[in-house]
Amino acid sequence: MTDTNQTEARGTPLVSPLSASLGFADIITEIGAGAAAREREHRLPHEEIASLKARGFGALRLPADAGGHGATLGELFVVARDVAAADSNVAHAFRNHLWQVEAALGHREHPFHAHVIELTGQRKTVGLSFTETDAVAAGARPSKVLTRLEWDEIRQAYIGSGDKVYATGNLYNDAFVGVAVESRDGRTVQYVLERSEGVSDHDDWQGFGQRLTSSGTATFRGVAVPPAHVYPPDPPRPDEAAPWGFTFHQVYLTNCIAGIARRVALDAVEVLRARGRNFYHGEADHPTGEPVLQALLGRIRAYAASVEAIADRAVAALQRAADARGTSDEYRATLAATFAAAEAKVVIDDLAPQIANWLIDLGSGSVVSRASALDRHWRNIKVIASHNPRLYKERLLGQNALSGQLPPTGAFF
Structure with missing residues (x-):
């Protein structure tokens, strides 16, 4: 019996053959080795997430000519489970980005989603700045993130502000997407906001688990969104389309x-x-x-x-x-x-x-x-x-x- 068979006979290894073939074995193993220490020290996994991004974990589903690995959806979940076995905080932090990529792949002809794919191909990750409800505060009402984008003639850009609570992974993300009403025509629009001055994240998540996912509060204060990064909404789904999209x-x-x-x-x-x-x-x-x-x-x-x-x-x-x-x-x-x-x-x-x-x-x-x-x-x-x-x-x-x-x-x- 070979050494490989011996290993397989002893149960599922930390890293799957697929992750190894895609070049993630060393990163995932290293993430797993440091997980307990990060937990004890409450050390956010910035370096670990940066290494995964640089290797293309966030771009697994993109075709090779778009900067990705051309993985199937099932293969994405195989690699993501390996990452979760190493450190579930790291895997969880990528969820919103990976969902956004999945949505973009289904509508890549739309300029909003094409922008998301472009950023992902550059090995960047995209977070969310949609509506959130702060259920912790007594009597809290739903709060909007960037409810309105106000046009600024001097800066020739839209300006928006807002807060997003439970912003899982946003501390590690390079850009954010959401919907808002733009002030000039009163239209509901989609936007892509790259990290810049006015965007800050707070590691104030108080959960007793998943402590390192950066699920705290993301704040947007007077952030500028170029008009080229403001897009019309997606067209309505056809009546025959399946309504379960999440x-x-x-x-x-x-x-x-x-x-x-x-x-x-x-x-x-x-x-x-x-x-x-x-x-x-x-x-x-x-x-x-x-x-x-x-x-x-x-x-x-x-x-x-x-x-x-x-x-x-x-x-x-x-x-x-x-x-x-x-x-x-x-x-x-x-x-x-x-x-x-x-x-x-x-x-x-x-x-x-x-x-x-x-x-x-x-x-x-x-x-x-x-x-x-x-x-x-x-x-x-x-x-x-x-x-x-x-x-x-x-x-x-x-x-x-x-x-x-x-x-x-x-x-x-």
């Missing part, structure tokens, strides 16, 4: 959790090997020979593999929906992907925290030190899972089975 978001987050589950399984092996002594009432001299611990390690491995398989099912359904875009099969395939995403979330949101719990059981008191930062896995899973709670997914799945109820069409389901 399944990517949910599958991406579930895919991140699958990556964490893989990391838990890998860490579990190291935790058991590192234990120096067994309990006096155990049956082996060393924990690695303890039958109950071997069985728990096997359970962690099996459940983590199952989580990845369920995520793969949702990714495959999303790939089929992407392949069907613009065809007579689009509606059916997109609806199927939405249900597959909901089914995956319901199961994975239940299983993944339990897998992280078992890691602590496996290591016992030897792994509860903050130095190991192993508690981050459970915390990160729960925070990612809190996006669009599974309770509503469960109800929909039951309603659909009983009466054919269709999913909501908004972005936050």
Whole structure:
């Protein structure tokens, strides 16, 4: 048996063969090696994200002649899961950009989306500056980001201001997109705003997990948007088009959790090997020979593999929906992907925290030190899972089975 087969026989490695073939293996491995230290020190992964951008992670889906890797949607999720296994904060920080690229690829003839593709091909990432609601503040009302773009004759540019809370990844992004009303004609427009004076980000996210995603507040104060970067809105979708256009978001987050589950399984092996002594009432001299611990390690491995398989099912359904875009099969395939995403979330949101719990059981008191930062896995899973709670997914799945109820069409389901 070769060394390669030995490695494969011991479970899923951190980095997939696909990521290795695309040249990401060294970066992903390095990101994974420093994840616990960054968590302990609350050190934002600027360098790590910059390395991924420079290597073209944000441009995976672009064709080679546009500066990308020409990856399929399914391949994007493979690499993204590897990144999440290394550090889920890093993978999560790219979600809004990757969704924006996906939207642009579907409408690349529109100048707004062409601009996004151009920036992405330059190895830049694009964040969001859409409407946000600050649900933390008592009695808060929805707040608009750059609600209006006021024309400035002297600067010959539009000027806008606003705040965006929960601006995931914006601290790491090079540009931002959104919609606003421009003052001269009162039209609703789309804009692309590159990072400049007047744009600032605050690492004030108070979540107990995913602490390094830069999900704090992004502020825009008197920022200038050149008229060449203000565009008409997208044309209305045809009546026959599938109305579920935001399944990517949910599958991406579930895919991140699958990556964490893989990391838990890998860490579990190291935790058991590192234990120096067994309990006096155990049956082996060393924990690695303890039958109950071997069985728990096997359970962690099996459940983590199952989580990845369920995520793969949702990714495959999303790939089929992407392949069907613009065809007579689009509606059916997109609806199927939405249900597959909901089914995956319901199961994975239940299983993944339990897998992280078992890691602590496996290591016992030897792994509860903050130095190991192993508690981050459970915390990160729960925070990612809190996006669009599974309770509503469960109800929909039951309603659909009983009466054919269709999913909501908004972005936050």
